[in-house]
Amino acid sequence: METSLVFFSQLNMCEPKEKTFFKLIHGSGKGDTSKEAKIRDKEKRNRLSLLVQKLEFQQDILSNSSGHLAKETRISPEEAVIWGESFDKLLSHKDGLKTFTRFLKTEFSEENIEFWIACEDFKKSQDPQQIIRKAKSIYEKFIQNDAPQEVNLDFHTKEIIARSITQPTLHSFDVAQSRVYQLMEQDSYMRFLKSDIYLDLIEGRPQRPTNLRRRSRSFTYNEFQDVNSDVSIWL
Known part of the structure; x- marks a missing residue:
């Protein structure tokens, strides 16, 4: 099954999260002090925070896998x-x-x-x-x-x-x-x-990450890939 990747042009993971949020939420430069606009901004921040947390979770998993694989490759x-x-x-x-x-x-x-x-x-x-x-x-x-x-x-x-x-x-x-x-x-x-x-x-090849078929009780990166990737749900 092919996995579609969607790139957020506004989202730079190398920047601090606060700066990323500011760009995505206030990038239009339009001032709107209405109560509805404040509520929408709060929802945006919450959703973007979840997005960044999931991406960070993925990075942690990949980092841990790399450390584990480094140990495995010591086997001759x-x-x-x-x-x-x-x-x-x-x-x-x-x-x-x-x-x-x-x-x-x-x-x-x-x-x-x-x-x-x-x-x-x-x-x-x-x-x-x-x-x-x-x-x-x-x-x-x-x-x-x-x-x-x-x-x-x-x-x-x-x-x-x-x-x-x-x-x-x-x-x-x-x-x-x-x-x-x-x-x-x-x-x-x-x-x-x-x-x-x-x-x-x-054959002396580097070990690949193990694809566990059992799902964790907590969310996994595979679950994140199933989330609707339309940018409109985050903005």
């Missing part, structure tokens, strides 16, 4: 090639795990890797109370029906975990973790190896 093509040898080698590499997680976020499925990581951490628990606390947390976050990050498990596996959650062991989630691992290995990992995120790394 040789390291990335090793990730393609097996799924286990990908997950055992710190940067590989981070990169794969970033890929899963573009597919709405980061709960799978987060569940796998939580299980790995859980199996390192030693204190009995810690085992119970972490097991309950994993169950409520990933396993139970309508969990905030519910992973895709069959009914039988969920039932076994539910019955044992009051007296969990370090192996309570082994079956579930294995199923999620296989799902990622046979499905998500295959797509990851064909993704731009991975191909850019092995």
